[in-house]
Amino acid sequence: MSLRTLLYSFSQGIQNLFKNGWMSVVSVMTIAVNVFVIVVFYTVVTNIGFMMTEFEKNIGVAVFFQDDTTEAQILELKAMMEKRSEVYRVEYISAEAAWESFKDKYFGQRQELLAGFGEDNPLAKSASLQISLADISKQGTLVQVLKSEPIVRYVRETRDVTYVVEALNKLVTYVSIGLLIILILLALFLISNTIRLAVTLRNEEISIMRYIGARNMMIRGPFLVEGILIGLIGASIPLVLFYYTYPEVVLQIQKSYAILSDYLIFLSRERILQILIPIALGSGAGIGYMGSRITVGKYLKV
Amino acid sequence: MIRLENVTKEYPGGVKALDQVSFKINKGEFVFIVGDSGSGKTTLFKLLLREIEASSGAIYIEDVDIARIHKSKVPKLRRSLGVVFQDFRLLKDRTVYENVAFALEVTETPKSVIRKTVPALLNMVGLKGYEKKKPNQLSGGEQQRVALARALANNPPILLADEPTGNLDPQRSWAIINLLKDINLRGTTVVVITHDREIVNTMKKRVITIQNGRIARDDTRGEYWHELTHSTI
Numbered sequence: 001m002s003l004r005t006l007l008y009s010f011s012q013g014i015q016n017l018f019k020n021g022w023m024s025v026v027s028v029m030t031i032a033v034n035v036f037v038i039v040v041f042y043t044v045v046t047n048i049g050f051m052m053t054e055f056e057k058n059i060g061v062a063v064f065f066q067d068d069t070t071e072a073q074i075l076e077l078k079a080m081m082e083k084r085s086e087v088y089r090v091e092y093i094s095a096e097a098a099w100e101s102f103k104d105k106y107f108g109q110r111q112e113l114l115a116g117f118g119e120d121n122p123l124a125k126s127a128s129l130q131i132s133l134a135d136i137s138k139q140g141t142l143v144q145v146l147k148s149e150p151i152v153r154y155v156r157e158t159r160d161v162t163y164v165v166e167a168l169n170k171l172v173t174y175v176s177i178g179l180l181i182i183l184i185l186l187a188l189f190l191i192s193n194t195i196r197l198a199v200t201l202r203n204e205e206i207s208i209m210r211y212i213g214a215r216n217m218m219i220r221g222p223f224l225v226e227g228i229l230i231g232l233i234g235a236s237i238p239l240v241l242f243y244y245t246y247p248e249v250v251l252q253i254q255k256s257y258a259i260l261s262d263y264l265i266f267l268s269r270e271r272i273l274q275i276l277i278p279i280a281l282g283s284g285a286g287i288g289y290m291g292s293r294i295t296v297g298k299y300l301k302v
Numbered sequence: 303m304i305r306l307e308n309v310t311k312e313y314p315g316g317v318k319a320l321d322q323v324s325f326k327i328n329k330g331e332f333v334f335i336v337g338d339s340g341s342g343k344t345t346l347f348k349l350l351l352r353e354i355e356a357s358s359g360a361i362y363i364e365d366v367d368i369a370r371i372h373k374s375k376v377p378k379l380r381r382s383l384g385v386v387f388q389d390f391r392l393l394k395d396r397t398v399y400e401n402v403a404f405a406l407e408v409t410e411t412p413k414s415v416i417r418k419t420v421p422a423l424l425n426m427v428g429l430k431g432y433e434k435k436k437p438n439q440l441s442g443g444e445q446q447r448v449a450l451a452r453a454l455a456n457n458p459p460i461l462l463a464d465e466p467t468g469n470l471d472p473q474r475s476w477a478i479i480n481l482l483k484d485i486n487l488r489g490t491t492v493v494v495i496t497h498d499r500e501i502v503n504t505m506k507k508r509v510i511t512i513q514n515g516r517i518a519r520d521d522t523r524g525e526y527w528h529e530l531t532h533s534t535i
Contacts, residue, residue: 004410019395208391211351213381213456214408216374 005218013225016202023197024230031234031287034187035280039238041183042276043246045176050267052169057088060132061143062156067125069151077149078129086138091130098126136169184283192291195227199295223296224289231288235280242276243269303329303460303491304350309359311345311515319345321515322359327493329459332486334502335495336526337512343495346512347464351383352376364459381409384453384490388465390445392437398424398448399433405455423451427481443474450481460491467498475501499526 017024065074074092081090093101133139139157146155199206209219250266257264304327311320320342327333337343348354349361352368361368368379392401402423406416424430427447437445446466453461463482467475479494479501486492496502502509502525509524510517 002410008407204391205393208393209408211380211385212405212408213377215377218408218410
């Protein structure tokens with residue numbers, strides 16, 4: 001496309017946008033609604049994903065050892081575990097640390113009750129490795145590996161929780177992919193119809209351009225620019241809405257479900273926008289462009 | 303300039319719109335093409351613009367076989383043919399100036415050239431001072447003048463006019479025909495498809511008569527063929 005064609009397409013595309021008035025508004029709103037759904041959807045999916053990852057990090061397996069296991073052996077196993085890809089984090093809790101934590105948790109302010117224990121550590125044999133998983137579906141395999149280690153006495157796993165989280169994760173992924181495909185098809189259909197109407201309204205102009213000897217790109221250009229502009233403007237509306245409403249929505253959810261505050265950890269607005277801006281503008285412009293291209297193409301059979 | 307060699311156009315369903323049509327129009331000629339409705343005039347018009355392609359035979363415009371040019375070169379071909387229609391086909395939401403400038407803009411003419419050319423064209427068709435008017439503020443004759451200015455914007459060697467006076471009263475019709483005569487005198491080849499017997503008979507120009515898809519007559523200083531006139535009106 002030559003610079004002159006590009007400039008002409010831009011100026012005409014913008015002029016057409018204003019000249020079409022209500023038609024443009026309808027098209028922009030169509031894209032806005034579609035991108036809005038994508039925005040809401042993306043926000044929900046990423047946040048659920050994020051919550052699950054956080055949740056997964058907190059559930060995992062606890063490994064306890066035979067009585068004669070030395071700290072060096074435990075640390076060796078720890079190092080081995082840390083090399084595994086499905087392992088997110090391994091924490092070594094020595095018998096002393098376990099006792100300290102126990103004392104804090106159960107005796108708290110009433111330290112005088114502990115006097116009877118003196119220097120004894122009733123949890124002397126309870127040194128453990130707390131393993132959090134990056135990928136919860138691999139828990140079964142990991143437990144097998146751990147159980148085959150001679151120094152391991154007992155592995156405590158959270159099998160039921162694991163299953164639920166795993167199932168939820170899969171469900172969210174499948175539903176998201178399915179819905180996203182439906183939404184994109186719907187958006188394409190709607191914008192294609194809108195541009196078809198716009199092109200029909202300007203059928204006269206297109207036919208004159210062809211008689212005059214305008215090149216195809218010159219005829220298509222303004223409509224493509226118009227489609228892309230409609231897409232970009234349409235996509236910006238839900239982005240602005242998101243920017244102003246997201247923090248408030250998060251706050252309201254956290255307030256309403258205070259009891260679940262440990263699990264309701266939301267991604268920050270900025271972090272979501274980093275991905276959401278390109279997704280929204282890209283899909284808006286893409287849908288606008290595709291819609292225009294499909295429709296204008298039909299009128300340009302030379 | 304324009305040469306047709308045994309051109310046949312058959313539409314799907316076996317309807318022959320043109321049958322073995324051959325003629326030659328030389329540079330600088332003024333030619334009327336007359337014929338009944340459905341005689342094949344419109345098909346001829348579309349063939350010359352390569353909007354449709356001939357079923358057989360060849361069409362040459364400025365010695366180029368238009369069936370053989372690549373699709374991407376069709377716009378270039380069309381720039382050598384200025385076109386005027388019975389219904390003017392002006393853009394109603396644009397001013398007179400913008401309508402004429404449109405032909406130059408879409409053929410990628412620099413702005414500086416457009417600014418000089420449009421007033422000169424409007425002056426030529428007698429519409430100086432009408433720049434800011436919209437088509438609906440003009441009479442039919444004035445609208446056809448705008449269409450003529452637009453058709454001439456790219457300085458085409460050939461001007462094709464399809465029933466240019468079809469929507470005009472006799473007085474305005476003559477004004478347009480005189481303008482076409484002027485344009486022809488400046489060197490442009492002018493081809494006018496018309497039904498207007500009085501104009502054809504008065505002008506004493508070459509007349510090609512098409513009947514049932516065939517060339518019925520080709521008279522150098524022709525008149526509207528009587529029998530044809532009879533059957534048309």
